[in-house]
Amino acid sequence: xxxxxxxxxxxxxxxxxxxxxxxxxxxxxxxxxxxxxxxxxxxxxxxxxxxxxxxxxxxxxxxxxxxxxxxxxxxxxxxxxxxxxxxxxxxxxxxxxxxxxxxxxxxxxxxxxxxxxxxxxxxxxxxxxxxxxxxxxxxxxxxxxxxxxxxxxxxxxxxxxxxxxxxxxxxxxxxxxxxxxxxxxxxxxxxxxxxxxxxxxxxxxxxxxxxxxxxxxxxx
Amino acid sequence: xxxxxxxxxxxxxxxxxxxxxxxxxxxxxxxxxxxxxxxxxxxxxxxxxxxxxxxxxxxxxxxxxxxxxxxxxxxxxxxxxxxxxxxxxxxxxxxxxxxxxxxxxxxxxxxxxxxxxxxxxxxxxxxxxxxxxxxxxxxxxxxxxxxxxxxxxxxxxxxxxxxxxxxxxxxxxxxxxxxxxxxxxxxxxxxxxxxxxxxxxxxxxxxxxxxxxxxxxxxxxxxxxxxxxxxxxxxxxxxxxxxxxxxxxxxxxxxxxxxxxxxxxxxxxxxxxxxxxxxxxxxxxxxxxxxxxxxxxxxxxxxxxxxxxxxxxxxxxxxxxxxxxxxxxxxxxxxxxxxxxxxxxxxxxxxxxxxxxxxxxxxxxxxxxxxxxxxxxxxxxxxxxxxxxxxxxxxxxxxxxxxxxxxxxxxxxxxxxxxxxxxxxxxxxxxxxxxxxxx
Numbered sequence: 001x002x003x004x005x006x007x008x009x010x011x012x013x014x015x016x017x018x019x020x021x022x023x024x025x026x027x028x029x030x031x032x033x034x035x036x037x038x039x040x041x042x043x044x045x046x047x048x049x050x051x052x053x054x055x056x057x058x059x060x061x062x063x064x065x066x067x068x069x070x071x072x073x074x075x076x077x078x079x080x081x082x083x084x085x086x087x088x089x090x091x092x093x094x095x096x097x098x099x100x101x102x103x104x105x106x107x108x109x110x111x112x113x114x115x116x117x118x119x120x121x122x123x124x125x126x127x128x129x130x131x132x133x134x135x136x137x138x139x140x141x142x143x144x145x146x147x148x149x150x151x152x153x154x155x156x157x158x159x160x161x162x163x164x165x166x167x168x169x170x171x172x173x174x175x176x177x178x179x180x181x182x183x184x185x186x187x188x189x190x191x192x193x194x195x196x197x198x199x200x201x202x203x204x205x206x207x208x209x210x211x212x213x214x215x216x217x218x219x220x
Numbered sequence: 221x222x223x224x225x226x227x228x229x230x231x232x233x234x235x236x237x238x239x240x241x242x243x244x245x246x247x248x249x250x251x252x253x254x255x256x257x258x259x260x261x262x263x264x265x266x267x268x269x270x271x272x273x274x275x276x277x278x279x280x281x282x283x284x285x286x287x288x289x290x291x292x293x294x295x296x297x298x299x300x301x302x303x304x305x306x307x308x309x310x311x312x313x314x315x316x317x318x319x320x321x322x323x324x325x326x327x328x329x330x331x332x333x334x335x336x337x338x339x340x341x342x343x344x345x346x347x348x349x350x351x352x353x354x355x356x357x358x359x360x361x362x363x364x365x366x367x368x369x370x371x372x373x374x375x376x377x378x379x380x381x382x383x384x385x386x387x388x389x390x391x392x393x394x395x396x397x398x399x400x401x402x403x404x405x406x407x408x409x410x411x412x413x414x415x416x417x418x419x420x421x422x423x424x425x426x427x428x429x430x431x432x433x434x435x436x437x438x439x440x441x442x443x444x445x446x447x448x449x450x451x452x453x454x455x456x457x458x459x460x461x462x463x464x465x466x467x468x469x470x471x472x473x474x475x476x477x478x479x480x481x482x483x484x485x486x487x488x489x490x491x492x493x494x495x496x497x498x499x500x501x502x503x504x505x506x507x508x509x510x511x512x513x514x515x516x517x518x519x520x521x522x523x524x525x526x527x528x529x530x531x532x533x534x535x536x537x538x539x540x541x542x543x544x545x546x547x548x549x550x551x552x553x554x555x556x557x558x559x560x561x562x563x564x565x566x567x568x569x570x571x572x573x574x575x576x577x578x579x580x581x582x583x584x585x586x587x588x589x590x591x592x593x594x595x596x597x598x599x600x601x602x603x604x605x606x607x608x609x610x611x612x613x614x615x616x617x618x619x620x621x622x623x624x625x626x627x628x629x630x631x632x633x634x635x636x637x638x639x640x641x642x643x644x645x646x647x648x649x650x651x652x653x654x655x656x657x658x659x
Contacts, residue, residue, distance in 0.1 A: 015458035
C-alpha cells in the first residue's frame with residue numbers, strides 16, 4: 001500500500017516514514033501542502049497522513065481544497081492540536097481519522113490498516129483467499145492451516161493482490177504499491193517475488209495474465 | 221492609638237470638642253466672676269448707703285421694715301469710739317477696717333469682700349464671703365458647659381456614622397476585591413466614588429491592567445511552549461519506537477543516532493524556552509557598561525570548534541570600544557543565538573562574519589552568513605516565537621525561538637533588530653542596534 005505523508009517536521013517525518021515502511025507500507029514524504037498537491041496528482045495513494053501545522057498553507061486548507069476537487073483518498077490527520085473543537089474541525093473538513101501527537105507508531109499503523117480496510121469495504125481484519133489467510137496487523141500468513149514465512153515485500157505483494165480479489169494488477173502497479181520514492185527498484189524484482197511466492201503457495205496460486213499483469217486464481 | 225480612620229477621626233474630633241468645651245467653661249467662669257464682682261460690689265455699696273439713712277438703735281435687732289436683702293451679707297455698725305452698735309449676725313464679728321472703701325479681708329479662715337463707709341458718727345461695714353462669688357461663677361460656667369457635654373455622646377455617634385458612610389467606598393472596594401477569583405482582572409467600578417478614593421481605584425485598575433497583560437503573556441507563553449514541546453517529544457517517542465523495533469545492529473545504531481538528535485533538539489528547545497522565560501518579566505539584572513566587541517570575541521571563541529566541525533569560517537571584525545549599557549548575560553545570550561543560528565543555517569564551506577561598529581548614537585553588531593537567507597516576505601514573522609523558516613534543507617530542526625530571544629534582548633535594551641540580505645545579496649545579515657552607553 002502506498003501512502004502519502006505531508007509533514008514539515010524533519011524528525012517526525014523521517015521516523016513515521018521509517019516506521020510505516022517497516023510495517024510494509026510504501027511511504028512518500030513531502031514537507032508542505034504544495035508538494036502534497038504535486039504528489040497527489042502524479043501518484044495514486046491508498047491514504048494520506050496529514051500534518052496540520054504546515055508552513056504557508058495549512059493542512060486543513062489543503063484537505064478542504066482536495067475534498068472540493070473530489071479527491072476521495074482517506075485522510076488521517078496527525079497533529080499537536082488536541083482540543084475537541086480542533087478534532088471536530090478536522091473531521092468535518094473531510095478527514096477520516098484524527099491522531100494527536102505524540103502518538104504511537106503501532107497505533108498509527110493500526111489506524112492506517114483500519115482506514116484501508118474500510119476503504120476496501122471489508123469488515124474482517126484478516127485478508128483471505130481460498131486457503132490463504134493474511135493478518136495485516138502481524139504480517140503473519142497461513143496457508144492450508146500451516147504458518148508460512150513471507151518477506152516484507154512478498155507480504156506486501158500478496159496483500160495488494162488479496163486487497164481486491166479478481167482484479168489484475170500490472171507490474172508497474174505492483175511496483176508502485178511496493179516502493180516509495182527513493183527506494184531502489186530492481187528491474188525484475190516483481191518477477192522474483194512472484195517466483196518465491198509460487199514456490200510457497202503452489203504454482204497456480206498467482207496467475208500471469210499475459211500483457212496485463214498478475215491476478216489470483218479463482219478460489220477453490 | 222488605633223489605626224482605624226474612623227477611630228482616629230472620632231478620637232480627634234471628640235478630643236477637640238472636649239478642649240473647646242473646657243475653654244468655653246473657663247472663659248464663662250472668668251466672665252461670670254467678673255460680672256459678679258461688679259454686681260455684688262454694687263450691692264455692698266447700696267446696702268451700706270441704705271443703712272446710713274437709717275438710725276440704728278441697739279445691737280440686737282433690725283429696725284422694723286428693715287429686711288436685709290441677702291442673708292449672706294454681714295452688716296456691722298460701730299460708733300465713733302469703736303463700740304459695736306449693730307450687727308446682723310451675732311456670731312460673725314469681722315474686725316473693723318480702718319479705712320473706708322472696698323477691700324478683701326481674711327477672717328476666721330474665710331475671705332471676705334468688705335465695704336466700709338463713714339457716716340457721720342457711725343462706721344458702717346458690709347461684708348460678703350468671696351467663696352460664694354466663686355461658687356456662683358462656677359455654677360454659671362457649669363450651666364454653659366453642661367449642654368455641650370450632654371451633646372458629646374450624640375456628636376460621637378453622629379461622627380461614627382458619618383465617617384463610616386464616607387468610608388463605605390473603601391470597604392466596598394475591598395469586598396469587591398475579596399470576592400474576586402485570582403484571574404478576574406476586570407477594572408473596578410469608578411462610579412459614586414469620592415474624590416479621595418478615586419486615585420486609589422485608578423492605581424488599582426492600572427495595576428490590574430498590567431497584571432492582566434503579564435498574566436496573559438505568561439499564559440500564552442506556557443501554551444505556546446507546551447504546544448511547541450510536542451513536536452520534539454513526538455519525534456523522540458517515534459525514534460524510540462524505531463530503536464525498539466530495530467532487528468539488526470545496523471538498524472539499531474541508525475535509530476539510536478536519530479534518537480540522540482531528537483533528544484538534543486528537545487534539550488535545546490527547553491534551554492531556549494528557559495532563556496526566553498527568564499527574559500519575560502523584563503528583569504533589570506546587573507546593569508553596567510558592556511563592550512559588545514569583547515563579548516562578541518568571547519562568543520566567537522566559544523563557537524569556533526563548532527564552526528570548524530561544520531567546515532565553516534567564523535570571523536570577527538571591528539575594534540573594542542563598542543560599549544552599551546545593559547546586562548552582559550542577556551547580551552551574551554543574544555550574540556550566542558545570532559552566531560548559533562548563522563552557523564546552523566549555513567552550508568558547509570560557507571562563512572559567518574561578526575562585525576561590530578559604532579556610529580554617533582548607536583552600537584551596531586552584525587552577523588552575516590552565506591546561508592540560504594530569509595525571503596523578504598518572511599522577515600517580519602521570523603521574530604515571532606516558534607516561527608520556523610520553512611524548508612531549510614539539511615538543517616536540524618530549530619526551535620523557532622532564536623530570533624525571538626534576540627529580539628527580546630534587543631527590546632529590553634531599547635535596541636532594534638533588522639534583517640537584510642548578506643554581502644553580494646546572498647545569505648542573511650542580522651543587524652542589532654543598541655544605544656551607546658554615555659561615556
